[in-house]
Amino acid sequence: MSDFTHFNEQARAKMVDITTKKESNRKAVAHSSVQMNKHVYENITQQQNKKGDVLAVAQVAGIMGAKQTPAIIPMCHPIPLGGVNLSFEWNIKENEVFELLIAVEVKTVGHTGVEMEALTAASIAALTVYDMCKAIDKGMIIGPTYLQEKSGGKNGDYRRED
Secondary structure: OOOOOOEOOOOOEOOOOOOOOOOEEEEEEEEEEEEEOHHHHHHHHOOOOOOOOHHHHHHHHHHHHHHHHHHHOOOOOOOOOOEEEEEEEEEEEHHHEEEEEEEEEEEEEEOOOOHHHHHHHHHHHHHHHHHHHOOOOOOOEEOOOEEEEEEOOOOOOEEOOO
16 A cells, blocks of 8 residues: 555555645646537527526636635645636537537646646536526536646646647
């Protein structure tokens, strides 16, 4: 068990000790998406949702999700976030499939990375879109959700090859 960083000498869960790691600039970019029908797409883009501006609420929910990540991911370190930014883009496919693309960038200066915060923010934003539009169509599809890139830290940089 000594090779596993999240287990102690008794093979029980522990939070990894990051106190000896050097602080560095850290950044992570994550993506998610929500596929929907034309009716949901028009409801969002024409701002006709009875619950309010879907993308504005999803934006705030994503930021809140990033900030709350250590409260819902058991071994995630609470770290000060330097910045969280979400952006939305529409991808309109054939057969009247409308896809909302969600991109999240999270930054900090710290001892550990912000991959989990970026992934959580993307997930929460997608779930918020679903929640606000489920009365129109429960058949929306969330995902995939994935890490696009990360920089900083001992393990170096990563960029997903598409």
